Amino acid sequence: MAGIKLKGVRKTYGGGTEIIKGLSLDIGDGELVVLVGPSGCGKSTLLRMIAGLESISAGDILIGERKVNQLEPSERDIAMVFQNYALYPHMTVRQNLSYGLRNRNVPKDEIERRILKAARSLEIEPFLERKPRQLSGGQRQRVAMGRAIVREPAAFLFDEPLSNLDAKLRVQMRVEIKRLQRSLTTTSVYVTHDQMEAMTLADRLVVLNEGQIEQVGTPIELYERPATAFVATFIGSPSMNLLEMAKGGFDLVERSFPQNARTLGIRPENLEPAGTGKPTALTAEVTVRAVELVGAESYVHGSLPNEQDIVFRIPGRSQIAIDERMSIGAVREDLHFFDGTGQRISEAQS
Numbered sequence: 001m002a003g004i005k006l007k008g009v010r011k012t013y014g015g016g017t018e019i020i021k022g023l024s025l026d027i028g029d030g031e032l033v034v035l036v037g038p039s040g041c042g043k044s045t046l047l048r049m050i051a052g053l054e055s056i057s058a059g060d061i062l063i064g065e066r067k068v069n070q071l072e073p074s075e076r077d078i079a080m081v082f083q084n085y086a087l088y089p090h091m092t093v094r095q096n097l098s099y100g101l102r103n104r105n106v107p108k109d110e111i112e113r114r115i116l117k118a119a120r121s122l123e124i125e126p127f128l129e130r131k132p133r134q135l136s137g138g139q140r141q142r143v144a145m146g147r148a149i150v151r152e153p154a155a156f157l158f159d160e161p162l163s164n165l166d167a168k169l170r171v172q173m174r175v176e177i178k179r180l181q182r183s184l185t186t187t188s189v190y191v192t193h194d195q196m197e198a199m200t201l202a203d204r205l206v207v208l209n210e211g212q213i214e215q216v217g218t219p220i221e222l223y224e225r226p227a228t229a230f231v232a233t234f235i236g237s238p239s240m241n242l243l244e245m246a247k248g249g250f251d252l253v254e255r256s257f258p259q260n261a262r263t264l265g266i267r268p269e270n271l272e273p274a275g276t277g278k279p280t281a282l283t284a285e286v287t288v289r290a291v292e293l294v295g296a297e298s299y300v301h302g303s304l305p306n307e308q309d310i311v312f313r314i315p316g317r318s319q320i321a322i323d324e325r326m327s328i329g330a331v332r333e334d335l336h337f338f339d340g341t342g343q344r345i346s347e348a349q350s
């Protein structure tokens with residue numbers, strides 16, 4: 001077992017622009033860190049550098065106490081799980097699981113022991129003699145997980161492993177992965193685009209933006225106190241509303257907001273129709289443009305008098321009509337303020 005340390009890691013592909021720009025991060029032994037960020041920000045590149053599939057242009061990567069910059073992937077004691085699980089189609093599940101171990105000259109009875117253990121915990125024991133094409137997508141993904149597990153590596157790297165599965169299976173596998181990672185306590189780095197996956201799996205979340213870390217913290221820290229407007233809109237779904245202070249179109253009841261505030265952030269779930277009796281610090285008149293019913297709740301898309309867009313959530317099925325006008329409000333502790341550079345203004349919360 002081992003933690004992973006990234007120290008000032010940089011990556012430039014073939015003399016082009018820098019993709020990873022001096023990134024440092026300490027991943028604790030047994031920790032599950034989730035990497036999120038927009039497409040192209042360097043998530044896969046970073047994983048591949050840790051795995052040894054991509055060279056490092058500058059900086060150091062340590063796995064445990066060992067500097068691995070120059071080591072081959074096979075020498076790094078890391079297992080990677082991808083979105084397209086790349087199982088060998090002509091081999092049975094059992095052979096797929098044992099292949100890597102046979103190559104490493106692990107004794108036969110030890111291979112057998114590990115396969116059985118992994119197969120039991122992933123519930124793929126009944127399929128061991130089948131070929132991958134005789135399995136469902138979810139079962140194949142389990143086999144891919146199994147192949148990583150039987151190696152008993154120092155760390156797992158996951159690159160959007162569930163993105164090919166349908167919504168229901170994703171949730172199942174998400175729970176499964178969390179349970180497995182807890183019981184194996186293997187250091188893991190997990191890349192996903194899925195908000196729920198990120199929030200529920202992560203011990204710590206890392207938000208990447210253009211090859212740099214925007215913020216690191218527990219999911220709840222990032223949700224409650226995003227350090228930048230970028231993180232604020234990236235964590236949480238639907239995204240936090242960002243309103244320009246200068247454009248107005250809303251009333252801040254308490255005049256205690258910071259003078260250097262350029263942007264006011266407010267989450268859809270923190271806005272409520274007026275008249276709920278709570279002491280609101282912000283109120284606004286909204287013209288309803290669209291209503292989305294998503295089961296237990298509805299999202300109302302509206303616009304403020306000055307045409308700034310705003311989204312808010314209401315519980316249950318809404319009876320709200322398009323073009324209807326309504327008053328909404330939010331309490332002081334749910335307001336986030338950002339300065340002209342997008343940095344959170346902290347004293348706003350005190």
Ligand SMILES: Nc1ncnc2c1ncn2[C@@H]1O[C@H](COP(=O)(O)OP(=O)(O)OP(=O)(O)O)[C@@H](O)[C@H]1O
Nearest residue numbers: 013014016019037038039040041042043044045046
């Ligand atoms: N082999 C390569 N040669 C040159 N540029 C590359 C190479 N691989 C990736 N890039 C570039 O590096 C940047 C980061 O790519 P990367 O695949 O790490 O992004 P990502 O964050 O994983 O995105 P996504 O969420 O879409 O998977 C992109 O601009 C991409 O075009």
Ligand SMILES: [Mg+2]
Nearest residue numbers: 043044045159
């Ligand atoms: Mg990627």
